[in-house]
Amino acid sequence: MLDIERALNNDRLLRSLSGLNRQAFDELLPAFERAYLAAQNHQTLAGRPRQRAAGGGQKGQLGESQSKLFLLLVYFKCYPTFDVLGFLFDLDYSRANRWVHRLQPMLEVALGEKLALPERKIDSVEAFIERFPSVKTVMIDGTERPIARPQDKESQKDNYSGKKRRHTRKHLGATDEKKRVLILTPAREGKVHDKRLLDQTQIAQTIPDEIPIALDLGFQGLQNEVVQVRIPHKKPRGGSLTDDQKRENRQLSQERVVCENAFAGVKRYRAVAEVYRNRVSGFDDHLMLTACGLWNFYLSSCLRLTE
Structure with a gap:
């Protein structure tokens, strides 16, 4: 042993x-x-x-x-x-x-x-403020983990991600400026688009107006629904972005990289990064939830260590 x-x-x-x-x-x-x-x-x-x-x-x-x-x-x-x-x-x-x-x-x-687990769903703005009173910025993005190719044809079709070009399971996560995972949606099929999943879960609508929400171009259109959304400028067809637009895009990318760093920290746990090979129904969702909780707990422990 x-x-x-x-x-x-x-x-x-x-x-x-x-x-x-x-x-x-x-x-x-x-x-x-x-x-x-x-x-x-x-x-x-x-x-x-x-x-x-x-x-x-x-x-x-x-x-x-x-x-x-x-x-x-x-x-x-x-x-x-x-x-x-x-x-x-x-x-x-x-x-x-x-x-x-x-x-x-x-x-x-x-x-x-230990209050380290991310929430699965927030029902209202008041609930968000009560649960996360110190959050100043929220970044929302999707994350996928590969799975073995399903045997059933319908499952193959549902779980095939055109973005990753393989069969995956997907989560949508909201993180803060300290790399904590605040909200994690239940696992879904890899083919579900990030914007569609966000519309179904209504995460953005439960975040207070004074807290900016940074997104990538995969959520194009949400800026017309939620006032505090910050999204990169999209290059027009046959045209180009202005210098000011490029500068704003770079600044937003520097802010959004925190979300990428958070998911990278979660995926230090290889149980949620490598090809999923378990067979228990729903276990992949609990693996990701627990891995996010471990990452949040590690961050809070490191913060206490430096204080």
């Missing part, structure tokens, strides 16, 4: 394996333990309702909560196959599979307790 203490005592190694530094890991562990104990009191490892009190029976190979959290973070950061993950933690591949799918909801609960 991996020497977890060696990783915990080497910050560079810990970040390479888990995506978190030691301070962030230690801060997250108590919340994860509470989520694990709460779930353990209600269901067994197999997911069935618990009939007897927790704590009885044979002890698991992983042992304490620290090892369980480390295993799950290694899965998110490195995205090994379950054969490799089982080999690293001295488990059968099927048990490694069960542990990952059992522990992921507990990590999601722990990140929710």
Whole structure:
């Protein structure tokens, strides 16, 4: 089994394996333990309702909560196959599979307790202000992750992204000037256009008028619907942009790159960057939500470290 203490005592190694530094890991562990104990009191490892009190029976190979959290973070950061993950933690591949799918909801609960998870939907301007009172700028963009080519022809058609030229699943995310992911829409088929998805989710309409929204040309037309939208100038057919328009486009690109950096930070977790190979329905959506929560939690931990 991996020497977890060696990783915990080497910050560079810990970040390479888990995506978190030691301070962030230690801060997250108590919340994860509470989520694990709460779930353990209600269901067994197999997911069935618990009939007897927790704590009885044979002890698991992983042992304490620290090892369980480390295993799950290694899965998110490195995205090994379950054969490799089982080999690293001295488990059968099927048990490694069960542990990952059992522990992921507990990590999601722990990140929710830490207020690190992005919102799935904001219902009103008042709700946005209450949840994100300090946000000064919002950037909205889509992000896709590749999936294996579906066997069903309809699924192939729905999930094929003309932009990426492969089969993908798509999310729409709203980030702030500090690279935090504020809102993350549920996973959708790769063929859905960013503008159409934004219209369906109504994210822009719930952002206060005094907060500018920076977008790319994929959302062309939204500036006619929402007053605070900032979108690049589109080069006219057969013409060219003026020097002032080019300068404004460069300035907007410098602001919007924060959104790209945020998604790049989330995709340090290879479980949401590489070709998705799990088979549990909806698990890809929970992987992305949890990865965004881990990224937000890491940012907040780094901010506290510098204060």
